[in-house]
Amino acid sequence: MLKSFLQLIKTRRDLREEDHPLAPTSPNECLLQSFEWHTRSSADDPHWSHLSSLMPTLAELGVTLLLIPPPTKAAYENSNGYDVYDLWDLGEFEQKGQVGTKWGTKVQLEEMCRKAKEAGIGIIADAVLGHKTGADEKERVKLVKVDDENRLKVVGDVRDTYAWVRWKFDGRGEKYSQMEWGPQHFTGIEWDDGAQENGIFLLNGKQWSKNVDARFGNYDYLMFTDIDHTHPEVHADLLAWGRWITKELNLKGMRFDAVRHFDYDFMRQFQEHVAATTSGWISVGEFYDGDVRLLKAYLSHMTPGYKLFDIPLLTNFAAASASYLPLPPTPPSSTPASTISTGRVQNVRSKPFDLRRIFNGSLLASHPTQSVTLVANHDTQPGQACETPIAAWFKPLAYAILLLRNDGLPCVFWGDLFGITQGPEVVDKVKGLEVLMRARKGWAYGRQMDYFMDGGSLAWVRMGTHDRPGCAVVLSAVEGGARRSMFVGKRCAGGRWVDMMGLVKQEVRIDKKGYGEFLCEGRSVSVWNNAE
Structure with missing residues (x-):
């Protein structure tokens, strides 16, 4: 009776799948x-x-x-x-x-x-x-200089000077857009042409946007001629x-x-x-x-x-x-190793990064x-x-x-x-x-199962979907490599899995419970998929 009941459930499930087939799995974006x-x-x-x-x-x-x-x-x-x-x-x-x-x-x-x-x-x-740059003409403007380290701090008095702040686009004319850009469309500049001076200058009557990063007091200005996005034109x-x-x-x-x-x-x-x-x-x-x-x-x-x-x-x-x-050789001197530069890496460092905390x-x-x-x-x-x-x-x-x-x-x-x-x-x-x-x-589809067992390596399985296969990944940042017993599904029992990277030559056999012993060499990554 139980067998008949289970068969009935399976039949109904099969009928539902025929009436409502699963949608194709979307391809991965890259x-x-x-x-x-x-x-x-x-x-x-x-x-x-x-x-x-x-x-x-x-x-x-x-x-x-x-x-x-x-x-x-x-x-x-x-x-x-x-x-x-x-x-x-x-x-x-x-x-x-x-x-x-x-x-x-x-x-x-x-x-x-x-x-x-x-x-x-x-x-x-x-x-x-x-921003914009490469203005076609300069114009007379009023501006003030601000402190590089605090853009909200004015340095000195208002200047009556000249600046390159007119864009006319003579080559394009009015095709696509009729707008001609002038000083009213900008907040700041980097060159006072009258004084022949570099710096960060706020055009008179303007203010930096408040809706920006707060570094340097206000990080609206980056380079060239800074656009005023609040201007309606x-x-x-x-x-x-x-x-x-x-x-x-x-x-x-x-x-x-x-x-x-x-x-x-x-x-x-x-x-x-x-x-x-x-x-x-x-x-x-x-x-x-x-x-x-x-x-x-x-x-x-x-x-x-x-x-x-x-x-x-x-x-x-x-x-x-x-x-x-790897640490460089200790220099043959009495100078403490921690004070000697060896390029981008110094001869003293903290313990290796725990890859389990990479995210x-x-x-x-x-x-x-x-x-x-x-x-x-x-x-x-x-x-x-x-x-x-x-x-x-x-x-x-x-x-x-x-x-x-x-x-x-x-x-x-x-x-x-x-x-x-x-x-x-x-x-x-x-x-x-x-x-x-x-x-x-x-191959990188389906549910993800992580096997983050130690700080020097990572491993995970993508279980696949109804219409796309999965894979197993093992990576190691240490010389000895890594090995993980991972579940890839009972449906894969007896399967032969190979390293797509070609670094590990032996195959991995999936046991009857759906597990395989996957590995990678030192300082490398191996990606395993079903060869059958």
């Missing part, structure tokens, strides 16, 4: 930053065209989102675009000595966006909305630009540069305005600070879908990487759906202002944490995927990164 600070691009070999040719390869690796550099006209030839001159010029008009941007012309940009759409890749454009023009460029390029979202430096009320309004017309819109802010409390405070002013780069997690990666580096203080831990995780970007690569060294051997471990776990939106860096050949330091591409990206695309 964001790729498509440039590094020294990426080459020229009129003969524009980066937009290079990206167009790469779209099939990127899609095969599992890239679903592509972060592109600022596509707008810069003030200086061959700059990366953060010195914004004209937001409405995407490489279409003869301005600032060239038609195209460093990255190519508008025609090439549009072609790249079309190729991305064909490959199923969404475009995220880098938007610089806090500025507000209207920027919102119109947001919808225009989104439609023009069929954007999926934007990365917003240096958001701690401009009004968070405006940022929220801009995001809501553009997202209202674009399904699945993605907004990612760059708030560069390792203190998660500041990031959480900023997110409290944003809509729930707004994301930030997880700088606290990046900081943890750097600390862990440095703590496991402590991160945005991933407190706001997993709003965290964009990263190992490096154009600001943190060697030679940049926010350089954050992470040892080459540790990067595969960090990327495994980004790519093969179930929380956060991972952002892969161009310099890690393809290497960096220019600049102060050559950086090789990260070993095994392509394998990890393919593993995210094909």
